Amino acid sequence: MSGPLVVTANGHIQVWTIDVPHAGNAITGSDVITAFEDAVRAANAAFDGPDGVRAVILTGAGKIFSAGGNVKEMADGAGMFGVGPLAQRHAYADGIQRIPRALGRLEVPLIGAINGAAIGAGCDLATMCDIRIASEKASFAESFVQLGLIPGDGGSWFLPRAVGYERAAEMTFTGDRIDAATAAEWGLVSRVVPHEELLPEAHALAERIVKNPPHALRMAKRLLQESRTAALETTLAMAAAMQPLAHGDPEHQDRISRWRTA
Numbered sequence: 567m568s569g570p571l572v573v574t575a576n577g578h579i580q581v582w583t584i585d586v587p588h589a590g591n592a593i594t595g596s597d598v599i600t601a602f603e604d605a606v607r608a609a610n611a612a613f614d615g616p617d618g619v620r621a622v623i624l625t626g627a628g629k630i631f632s633a634g635g636n637v638k639e640m641a642d643g644a645g646m647f648g649v650g651p652l653a654q655r656h657a658y659a660d661g662i663q664r665i666p667r668a669l670g671r672l673e674v675p676l677i678g679a680i681n682g683a684a685i686g687a688g689c690d691l692a693t694m695c696d697i698r699i700a701s702e703k704a705s706f707a708e709s710f711v712q713l714g715l716i717p718g719d720g721g722s723w724f725l726p727r728a729v730g731y732e733r734a735a736e737m738t739f740t741g742d743r744i745d746a747a748t749a750a751e752w753g754l755v756s757r758v759v760p761h762e763e764l765l766p767e768a769h770a771l772a773e774r775i776v777k778n779p780p781h782a783l784r785m786a787k788r789l790l791q792e793s794r795t796a797a798l799e800t801t802l803a804m805a806a807a808m809q810p811l812a813h814g815d816p817e818h819q820d821r822i823s824r825w826r827t828a
Contacts, residue, residue: 571601572627573608578620578776579769580609583627590633591626593687599664606668613673613780620776620783622672623768624695625679631704632688635662637713658718662687666720669694670791673784675775679768680704680755685743690721693728693754696787697771700746700755701764708734712741727794729754779817 572583582605584591586598593599609619626632640647646657669676678695682703689706692698708725710717717725717738726734729752737744746758759767775783785808793801812818 569601570595570598571605573605575617575619576769577616578618578780579623579772580605580619580621581623581625581765583625584632585627587628589636589638590685591628591630591688592633592636593665593691594635594639594662596661599661602665603668606672610671610673613784618780619674620778620780621675621677621772623677623679623765623772624691625681625765625768626688628682629703630682630688631680631684632691633683634686634688634690634709634719640713662719665691666694666724673787674780675772675783675787677768677772678755679764680706680746681761681764683707683743685709687717687719687721689737690717690719690724693721693724696790698755699764699768699771700749700758701761702746702758703761704746704749704755704758705743706737706749706754707741707743708737709741709743711739779815779821781815781817782812785812 570584570586572585574581574583584593584598586592586595589595593602609622612619639645646654646661649657675697676695678692678698680692680698680700682701683705684692685707686709689708692706708717708721710721716722722738725737728734729737733752736742744752744754746755749755750758757767789801789804789808792804796804
């Protein structure tokens with residue numbers, strides 16, 4: 567599948583590659599936004615059988631993960647940047663904000679393989695992943711304030727949950743870029759690997775994930791996501807409702823049988 571988001575499959579693993587070379591893998595174009603929505607919809611629908619999707623790896627083509635917004639369009643006053651404030655408000659809601667909404671609906675684990683610079687909305691896109699692995703060449707910047715802007719794509723929600731409020735505040739208020747080692751120290755990524763080992767490492771992690779039953783994986787992800795904002799009692803109630811479904815899954819019964827005979 568070609569286009570601004572190239573989707574390839576290897577067994578139960580999909581790789582989504584942002585491929586917008588003329589704009590630094592910017593994610594603000596309507597074609598990119600629609601491609602994310604389509605990819606999420608297709609992955610969610612492919613939940614069973616040999617082609618069932620159990621994990622997704624997100625990365626960028628070339629030397630950059632994503633530059634986020636298209637600064638040239640801003641400078642030229644093109645597209646949504648050429649309309650008034652009220653229209654722009656709706657353009658954000660009906661534009662780039664569709665990406666965090668779509669990824670919030672993705673039912674399988676999403677691994678960010680951060681291959682280069684993740685700037686502005688590109689940094690925020692990285693924080694929308696469940697797990698992040700960084701190349702030694704990766705860097706991150708919540709750079710909106712340096713252009714006199716704020717995170718308009720949900721970064722103010724995702725970033726503090728990735729690094730804590732104080733680190734998120736430092737990144738947001740300065741716009742400074744941090745390197746991969748600092749990102750690992752701050753908890754923004756789980757590990758840093760040599761550049762040439764980034765995708766193999768991401769695939770190895772995905773392989774460990776996809777060995778597990780698909781329905782349990784999807785329910786576990788939903789429970790984790792909801793627990794970020796839910797009260798303990800609500801989370802416990804969700805777990806109590808989901809667990810009988812897991813017990814009733816034939817794959818659970820098969821795993822238990824194999825455990826008993828091991």
